[in-house]
Structure formats: structure tokens, C-alpha cells
Amino acid sequence: MPEVVGVRFKPAGKIYYFDAEDIDPKVGDAVIVETARGIEYGEVVVGRRCVAEENLVLPLKKVIRIATPEDRETLLENQNKEKEAFVICQNKIDEHQLPMNLVDVEYTFDRGKIVFYFTAEGRVDFRELVRDLAAVFRTRIELRQIGVRDEAKMLGGIGSCGRVLCCCTFLGDFEPVSIRMAKDQNLSLNPTKISGICGRLMCCLKYECDNNNNSCKSCKEDENAGDESGD
Numbered sequence: 001m002p003e004v005v006g007v008r009f010k011p012a013g014k015i016y017y018f019d020a021e022d023i024d025p026k027v028g029d030a031v032i033v034e035t036a037r038g039i040e041y042g043e044v045v046v047g048r049r050c051v052a053e054e055n056l057v058l059p060l061k062k063v064i065r066i067a068t069p070e071d072r073e074t075l076l077e078n079q080n081k082e083k084e085a086f087v088i089c090q091n092k093i094d095e096h097q098l099p100m101n102l103v104d105v106e107y108t109f110d111r112g113k114i115v116f117y118f119t120a121e122g123r124v125d126f127r128e129l130v131r132d133l134a135a136v137f138r139t140r141i142e143l144r145q146i147g148v149r150d151e152a153k154m155l156g157g158i159g160s161c162g163r164v165l166c167c168c169t170f171l172g173d174f175e176p177v178s179i180r181m182a183k184d185q186n187l188s189l190n191p192t193k194i195s196g197i198c199g200r201l202m203c204c205l206k207y208e209c210d211n212n213n214n215s216c217k218s219c220k221e222d223e224n225a226g227d228e229s230g231d
Contacts (some may be wrong), residue, residue: 002053002060006046007033012153014172015045019060024048030067037115038108041067041075071109078107085137089116092132100124103146104154113140119151149174152198159196159204166203174203181205 004017100120153167196202
């Protein structure tokens with residue numbers, strides 16, 4: 001089995017596995033890695049271990065090096081550039097009067113691509129916008145439409161429980177949540193009581209289900225019939 005390390009690029013993002021070869025990064029180390037979209041800066045959250053190939057995305061990308069102080073400076077520069085790019089893109093959206101809501105901007109570490117994340121009611125013809133942005137930034141441009149759950153994860157916020165949203169603190173992936181989970185817990189089915197700030201069913205409805213065998217059985221049956229919280 002391949003020996004890999006697990007890397008995250010955002011505090012509550014997905015964990016991706018990389019081949020560390022002769023490099024031995026420890027948990028908590030910042031590393032520079034090769035990804036499908038370019039060179040990226042991430043943090044090791046899973047130490048070196050053997051993982052079965054069926055649980056990996058092949059071919060494995062590599063850890064290039066443990067990040068240096070200069071790499072950290074580059075990351076901070078990119079974050080400042082992202083703020084500037086957000087303002088420029090928002091102005092362009094306003095100029096073209098596009099029905100879209102800009103959520104976030106992300107540079108790849110090597111600045112080979114800028115990704116603009118947005119939400120919209122339906123499909124948006126943003127071809128003119130992409131041309132304008134490419135003329136300004138002189139690099140590859142990607143506009144990616146996301147759902148309301150992803151928007152909440154990116155922007156963060158406080159849930160009805162008074163705590164920071166689970167999705168932006170520790171949930172790496174969204175799991176299916178169904179109305180049956182609320183019913184089995186004898187909760188009010190009032191949408192304002194069981195919906196998160198994203199407008200979808202709260203992720204925490206699944207926590208109680210996972211600890212109740214009877215609920216889990218009925219919830220799984222309900223999930224097979226379709227997730228009621230998806231975008």
C-alpha cells in the first residue's frame with residue numbers, strides 16, 4: 001500500500017492524500033504540494049501512513065517540500081491579492097449587470113489560476129466577464145458556481161445554538177440530512193427551527209441520528225429515497 005500524508009488547504013476543508021517520498025512532514029507542518037490545478041500551500045493533518053489504493057485518487061500527486069518562511073510570505077501576498085481581485089470582479093459583475101452573488105476569490109499558490117466562487121438562482125452567461133477578468137489579471141480564470149451550503153461554509157457565521165457553524169469549523173464534507181431525522185427526534189418541523197443559516201436542514205440533525213440505532217435505520221431508508229437538504 002502507498003505511504004501518504006493527509007493535507008488540508010482550508011481549516012475545515014477536505015483531506016487530500018499526497019506522496020511524501022523522502023520528505024517526512026509532521027502533523028501541523030505547512031507544505032507545498034502539486035495538485036491538479038497547480039502548486040498549492042497546505043497543512044499536514046494526517047501523518048505518514050499506508051492507505052489502500054482504492055481509497056486514494058490516483059495517480060498520487062507529490063509533496064514538493066516543507067514550506068519555508070518565504071512561502072508563508074507568498075501566501076500572505078496572495079491573500080491580499082484575493083481581496084483586491086474580489087473588488088475588481090464585483091465591479092465587473094455590476095458593469096455587466098449579471099444576476100450572481102460573488103462569494104469568494106482564491107489564487108492558486110503559484111498564481112497560475114484565480115478561482116471566483118459565486119451563487120446564482122440559475123445558469124449565468126459569464127463569458128464576457130471571464131474575458132474582462134483575463135484581460136485584467138493576465139492569468140487563467142475560473143468562475144465556479146456553488147450552492148448555499150458551500151457559501152455558508154466559506155463565509156462562516158453563528159448557528160442558532162450560539163456556536164460557530166459546524167461546516168466551517170470541523171465538517172470536511174457535507175453529509176445527507178433528511179426531514180426524517182427531525183421527525184425521529186420529535187423535533188418541531190417548523191423550517192425556521194430546523195434550518196441553518198444556509199436555508200437547508202441543519203447538519204447537526206444527523207449527529208443524534210448517528211447515536212440512535214432506530215433513528216439511523218429509518219434515516220438511511222429516507223436517505224435512499226433522496227436527500228431533502230441538497231442544493
